[in-house]
Amino acid sequence: MDVYGVPNVHFVEIQNKAGMSAVLVWMVETVHGGAEALYNGAFLERENFYQHLRDLDHLFEGEQASLTDETILRLWAKP
Numbered sequence: 001m002d003v004y005g006v007p008n009v010h011f012v013e014i015q016n017k018a019g020m021s022a023v024l025v026w027m028v029e030t031v032h033g034g035a036e037a038l039y040n041g042a043f044l045e046r047e048n049f050y051q052h053l054r055d056l057d058h059l060f061e062g063e064q065a066s067l068t069d070e071t072i073l074r075l076w077a078k079p
Contacts, residue, residue: 007038011046025049 007027015021025040043049050060057075059067 009049010037011049023049 007029012024022042026037
């Protein structure tokens, strides 16, 4: 987690002998002075995980410039 409270995302790609692969993903957050790894699942590709985060309304640093007022208000109003 950085100084702004943003969790760090970590990936591990695994591959079997047949060449099939998956990406295991977890996010590390700072909790009470220590680190806590929160497993997020297995995905076929990183982009599948990124889309999963977008579906949960997580924002990516590179996308913040394209936010509209409507999107900000919609996300802000969520409980």
